[in-house]
Amino acid sequence: xxxxxxNQQNNQQNSQRNVQQNGTRTTLVIGGTGKTGRRxxxxxxxxxxxxxxGSRSGEPPFVWxxxxxxxxxxxxxxxxxxxxxxxLGFPGAAEAVGAFSELAVKKGARRLVLLSxxxxxxxxxxxxxxxxxxxxxxxxxxxxxxxxxxxxFFLEPVLAGELALPTADAVEPFVDADDIADVVTAALTDxxxxxxxxxxxxxxxxxxxxxAAELSQVTGREITYIPVTLDDYRAVLRENGLPVxxxxxFGLILDGRNARVVHGxxxxxxxxxRDFSVFAKDAAxxxxxxx
Numbered sequence: 406x407x408x409x410x411x412n413q414q415n416n417q418q419n420s421q422r423n424v425q426q427n428g429t430r431t432t433l434v435i436g437g438t439g440k441t442g443r444r445x446x447x448x449x450x451x452x453x454x455x456x457x458x459g460s461r462s463g464e465p466p467f468v469w470x471x472x473x474x475x476x477x478x479x480x481x482x483x484x485x486x487x488x489x490x491x492x493l494g495f496p497g498a499a500e501a502v503g504a505f506s507e508l509a510v511k512k513g514a515r516r517l518v519l520l521s522x523x524x525x526x527x528x529x530x531x532x533x534x535x536x537x538x539x540x541x542x543x544x545x546x547x548x549x550x551x552x553x554x555x556x557x558f559f560l561e562p563v564l565a566g567e568l569a570l571p572t573a574d575a576v577e578p579f580v581d582a583d584d585i586a587d588v589v590t591a592a593l594t595d596x597x598x599x600x601x602x603x604x605x606x607x608x609x610x611x612x613x614x615x616x617a618a619e620l621s622q623v624t625g626r627e628i629t630y631i632p633v634t635l636d637d638y639r640a641v642l643r644e645n646g647l648p649v650x651x652x653x654x655f656g657l658i659l660d661g662r663n664a665r666v667v668h669g670x671x672x673x674x675x676x677x678x679r680d681f682s683v684f685a686k687d688a689a690x691x692x693x694x695x696x
Contacts, residue, residue, distance in 0.1 A: 430483025444586030494527030503534030603669035
């Protein structure tokens with residue numbers, strides 16, 4: 406425990422020194438209203454660093470599909486947290502990330518931190534495009550977030566008491582968005598993370614049946630897991646106006662490539678990652694799952 410506290414104190418001191426050395430140029434947080442971007446923006450602001458939120462509603466706006474919005478968004482920016490929606494593995498993502506990264510460096514942004522997908526070959530292409538820009542880069546790879554169950558597309562199924570998903574009995578070491586934000590913030594502010602690729606996960610792997618059981622316990626009502634086929638899930642996505650490609654991401658769970666626990670949080674921050682059970686208790690206490 407003492408070593409963990411010392412590591413955290415040293416990380417904070419190193420971050421403060423590097424911020425002083427690099428000045429206080431604005432950091433652009435793309436997706437700054439999303440699950441990880443919002444948290445990164447909050448952490449940078451708490452350190453007294455200027456932040457610009459990159460989003461459709463931002464001032465100026467940032468839209469991945471409209472490159473004419475990019476230049477104004479990166480004017481005067483020294484670092485960028487790069488997140489791509491809907492996913493780095495989707496068609497066109499690598500080209501967009503590469504073009505943006507080149508422009509960002511040309512405009513004076515030296516530090517680029519990319520949120521990538523763990524176990525996604527398509528995402529690696531986007532990573533390489535960003536690296537080719539010549540920036541001081543860090544790649545943070547993550548897969549399924551804890552917060553998908555209270556801030557994203559699994560919220561409605563949890564409220565309905567039924568997780569109908571194409572995951573069979575596969576397992577996933579869900580990672581917490583707060584852990585991702587802590588790693589990203591460290592990478593944006595501390596030179597020691599330049600050139601590093603961190604793979605993040607939680608401390609244990611769970612099946613969606615395990616998740617349903619844990620959510621049942623903290624909510625006090627029955628939440629069941631029902632396995633469905635990928636085709637059935639694609640039909641549900643189509644009916645709800647969502648990209649059917651999201652179904653393909655479940656293949657990353659089904660083939661087991663991300664089933665093992667990895668240690669990027671500990672490598673970057675010198676502490677253990679947050680467990681799903683802690684997340685579930687905290688989320689339940691907010692009343693988000695009350696019906």
